[in-house]
Amino acid sequence: MTAADMISLNQATVNKLTLAQAAGLCVRHEFPAIGLWRERVAEAGLAAAVAAVRAAGLHVSSLCRGGFFTHADPAARAAAIADNKAAIAEAAELGADTLVLVSGGLVPGTRDLPLARRMIADAIAELVPVAQRSGVRLGIEALHPMFAADRCVITRLGEALDLALRFPADSVGVVVDTYHVWWDSTVLADIARAGDRIVSYQVCDWVLPLPADVLLGRGHVGDGLIDFPPISAAVAAAGYAGYVETEIFNERIWAAPPDETAATVRERFPLAF
Amino acid sequence: MTAADMISLNQATVNKLTLAQAAGLCVRHEFPAIGLWRERVAEAGLAAAVAAVRAAGLHVSSLCRGGFFTHADPAARAAAIADNKAAIAEAAELGADTLVLVSGGLVPGTRDLPLARRMIADAIAELVPVAQRSGVRLGIEALHPMFAADRCVITRLGEALDLALRFPADSVGVVVDTYHVWWDSTVLADIARAGDRIVSYQVCDWVLPLPADVLLGRGHVGDGLIDFPPISAAVAAAGYAGYVETEIFNERIWAAPPDETAATVRERFPLAF
Numbered sequence: 075m076t077a078a079d080m081i082s083l084n085q086a087t088v089n090k091l092t093l094a095q096a097a098g099l100c101v102r103h104e105f106p107a108i109g110l111w112r113e114r115v116a117e118a119g120l121a122a123a124v125a126a127v128r129a130a131g132l133h134v135s136s137l138c139r140g141g142f143f144t145h146a147d148p149a150a151r152a153a154a155i156a157d158n159k160a161a162i163a164e165a166a167e168l169g170a171d172t173l174v175l176v177s178g179g180l181v182p183g184t185r186d187l188p189l190a191r192r193m194i195a196d197a198i199a200e201l202v203p204v205a206q207r208s209g210v211r212l213g214i215e216a217l218h219p220m221f222a223a224d225r226c227v228i229t230r231l232g233e234a235l236d237l238a239l240r241f242p243a244d245s246v247g248v249v250v251d252t253y254h255v256w257w258d259s260t261v262l263a264d265i266a267r268a269g270d271r272i273v274s275y276q277v278c279d280w281v282l283p284l285p286a287d288v289l290l291g292r293g294h295v296g297d298g299l300i301d302f303p304p305i306s307a308a309v310a311a312a313g314y315a316g317y318v319e320t321e322i323f324n325e326r327i328w329a330a331p332p333d334e335t336a337a338t339v340r341e342r343f344p345l346a347f
Numbered sequence: 348m349t350a351a352d353m354i355s356l357n358q359a360t361v362n363k364l365t366l367a368q369a370a371g372l373c374v375r376h377e378f379p380a381i382g383l384w385r386e387r388v389a390e391a392g393l394a395a396a397v398a399a400v401r402a403a404g405l406h407v408s409s410l411c412r413g414g415f416f417t418h419a420d421p422a423a424r425a426a427a428i429a430d431n432k433a434a435i436a437e438a439a440e441l442g443a444d445t446l447v448l449v450s451g452g453l454v455p456g457t458r459d460l461p462l463a464r465r466m467i468a469d470a471i472a473e474l475v476p477v478a479q480r481s482g483v484r485l486g487i488e489a490l491h492p493m494f495a496a497d498r499c500v501i502t503r504l505g506e507a508l509d510l511a512l513r514f515p516a517d518s519v520g521v522v523v524d525t526y527h528v529w530w531d532s533t534v535l536a537d538i539a540r541a542g543d544r545i546v547s548y549q550v551c552d553w554v555l556p557l558p559a560d561v562l563l564g565r566g567h568v569g570d571g572l573i574d575f576p577p578i579s580a581a582v583a584a585a586g587y588a589g590y591v592e593t594e595i596f597n598e599r600i601w602a603a604p605p606d607e608t609a610a611t612v613r614e615r616f617p618l619a620f
Contacts (some may be wrong), residue, residue, distance in 0.1 A: 185574035191532070220493045222530035223572045224555055233532045257495035259464070259506045282497055286559040299496045301458035 077310055077318060081343050082135040084109030084276065084321035088332040093118040095332075097130040103336040107133040107317045109276075115164060124167050135317035136213065136249075136274050137161065137170040143197035144178035144190045144227070151193065154178075158201055165210045171316055172213035172273040173205075174249055179224040190227045195237060198246060205245040213273040214238050215249035218257075220288055231255045232264040238271050247273030250309055251321070252346075253280060253292050256300045265308040272314040277302060277346045278322045285325075292322045295342040302346040318346065350583055350591060354616050355408040357382030357549065357594035361605040366391040368605075370403040376609040380406040380590045382549075388437060397440050408590035409486065409522075409547050410434065410443040416470035417451035417463045417500070424466070427451075431474055438483045444589055445486035445546040446478075447522055452497040463500045468510060471519060478518040486546040487511050488522035491530075493561055504528045505537040511544050520546030523582055524594070525619075526553060526565050529573045538581040545587040550575060550619045551595045558598075565595045568615040575619040591619065 083105045085096040093114040100108050108127065115123045115137070127134055140161040145151045158175075165173040177194040180187065198212065205212050216234040217226035228234050234248045248271050255261045257280075265272070279298030284291045295302060306318075320339045327335055356378045358369040366387040373381050381400065388396045388410070400407055413434040418424045431448075438446040450467040453460065471485065478485050489507040490499035501507050507521045521544050528534045530553075538545070552571030557564045568575060579591075593612045600608055 180572055185572050187530075187532075187574065218492060219530040220491070220557065220561070223553060227530070229530050229532070257460075257492040257500070257502050259460075259502070280496060284493065284561055288493070288557055288561065299453055299458050301460065 077306060077315075078344055078347050080107075080315070080317045081105055081340065082107035082109055082317035082319040083336060083339060084136070084138070084319045085111055085114060086138065087320055087322045087327065087339065088335055089328050091332055093123050094126050097126050097132055099332050099336050100132055101130050102333065103340055105132070105336070105340070107135040109136040109138060109319045109321060110134055110168065110170070111138045112161060112164065115168070120164055120167055127168065133317065134168045134170040135319050137165040137168060137173050139174040139176050140212070141175035141226075142178040143194045144181045146181050146183050151197070155197060155200055158197070159204050162201065162204050162208050162210045166208040170210070172211045172247065172249070174213045174215050174274060176215055176217060177226050177228050179222065179227060187227055194228065195240065198237070198241060202241050202245050206242065211244070211273045212246045213249040214246065215251060216254055218254045230258055230264070231261055231268070235264060235268050235271060243271060247271040249274040249276065250305070251276040252300050252302060252305055253278045256280060256305065262304060262308045265305070265312050269312050272309060272312055273316070274319065275309050275314055275316065276319045276321045278320060290323050290325050292324050294322065294327070294338050295320065296345045306347050350579060350588075351617055351620055353380075353588070353590045354378055354613065355380035355382055355590035355592040356609060356612060357409070357411070357592045358384055358387060359411065360593055360595045360600065360612065361608055362601050364605055366396050367399050370399050370405055372605050372609050373405055374403050375606065376613055378405070378609070378613070380408040382409040382411060382592045382594060383407055383441065383443070384411045385434060385437065388441070393437055393440055400441065406590065407441045407443040408592055410438040410441060410446050412447040412449050413485070414448040414499075415451040416467045417454045419454050419456050424470070428470060428473055431470070432477050435474065435477050435481050435483045439481040443483070445484045445520065445522070447486045447488055447547060449488055449490060450499050450501050452495065452500060460500055467501065468513065471510070471514060475514050475518050479515065484517065484546045485519045486522040487519065488524060489527055491527045503531055503537070504534055504541070508537060508541050508544060516544060520544040522547040522549065523578070524549040525573050525575060525578055526551050529553060529578065535577060535581045538578070538585050542585050545582060545585055546589070547592065548582050548587055548589065549592045549594045551593060563596050563598050565597050567595065567600070567611050568593065569618045579620045591616075
């Protein structure tokens with residue numbers, strides 16, 4: 075198996091489809107794995123979701139997502155922990171390689187980045203024993219710094235890794251998503267340093283101009299400005315041999331026929347290596 | 348003098364005004380210094396611009412901007428060097444504390460970040476002797492990573508500093524702009540490490556949601572989510588005792604009466620410390 079065989083489709087890329095429809099799409103286009111979203115798992119029901127991916131012969135390369143740990147209100151923080159424990163249980167049932175964590179932005183009503191970062195570390199510390207008992211690896215994802223205020227104060231792979239390294243390797247790792255980290259002059263060194271802490275590798279491209287909603291500006295591999303091969307090579311050299319997910323948030327791609335999108339993902343995939 | 352006395356208005360904040368009008372605005376609102384843009388200097392004529400700021404008793408805290416070094420075509424690279432030499436001469440005539448460099452994005456037709464970074468280092472190396480002869484300090488500005496592809500591949504203060512440290516301290520330093528670097532978990536350490544390499548400190552706020560054109564999403568100090576005092580304290584502790592410029596790109600602020608904008612900049616300025 076080469077990295078190019080380890081193709082996975084994150085269902086966010088075809089976000090109009092139910093879980094069963096997305097699983098069927100993966101089978102039709104010979105994707106051996108799928109990345110799932112909790113909303114779609116809940117919609118199907120967990121047991122039915124597990125049955126659907128098993129019947130389709132699909133591996134679950136990730137479950138998106140846990141996190142959003144930064145709340146001013148202790149009750150809201152406790153609710154976030156409870157929700158993340160539920161997500162860990164779902165990831166275990168689905169046999170997902172990792173539960174992706176989008177950690178959360180500034181604590182509402184504050185501008186205190188260190189406070190937000192402490193809350194995230196505290197929350198992960200609380201989740202680690204649960205993850206260990208369930209055999210689930212938490213994947214800390216660094217998001218692009220343009221999302222620092224409102225979605226994720228963990229803005230660089232190196233920062234995600236430093237946080238992950240505070241916890242046991244069997245339960246906490248990092249997600250490498252090209253869209254979020256491509257610009258960073260230290261990203262290749264951070265990938266090397268991450269080694270076996272890499273629990274997920276996601277690809278999509280940086281397309282200009284940015285759309286009005288910057289969440290939705292991602293593109294198919296090859297449509298944008300990211301130089302994928304050096305990043306993919308670093309990820310492989312670090313020892314990561316898992317699935318490579320294409321995860322694209324883009325209104326235009328969402329409006330396209332899903333079979334066309336899946337075919338494009340497959341066609342473009344070799345360009346990432 | 349405290350840092351709060353070192354207020355300067357970057358003329359981009361009132362971008363509808365000519366240089367003479369912006370200088371008059373600074374005098375009316377008792378700004379001791381102004382940050383100038385080359386387009387407005389050229390429009391006035393260099394000698395007239397120098398005369399206008401001297402007559403107004405204003406110090407020129409920065410000249411914006413040089414840079415844009417990343418070109419595929421050797422002739423275009425040579426033209427960029429020539430233009431930057433002209434900018435250095437203008438900065439010297441104006442007595443500007445620094446010539447701000449926005450280094451340039453990816454080389455057109457490539458996705459090669461290391462190539463762009465090498466071109467920038469090479470260009471600065473070529474400019475250093477000119478800057479030294481003219482007594483001008485070049486200020487390498489890290490831009491927010493959302494501008495990495497199209498405006499500036501130097502995306503973090505630490506990266507700008509590592510580049511500056513390759514050249515003599517009397518001719519190359521770094522610009523700290525809160526808008527571009529606030530999100531970075533290493534920014535306070537990078538500021539401390541920068542020490543006397545800091546040649547300019549600019550403030551404006553990170554406001555959500557980002558507008559359709561992300562270049563224009565900046566806000567008055569206090570309107571957004573940046574925690575200024577720790578950054579300003581680190582800049583002061585690093586030894587920077589120069590002017591603190593407010594530089595805001597925002598269509599709504601540009602449409603406001605300039606006297607109202609200047610009054611707001613002055614009123615909000617203490618919040619930065």
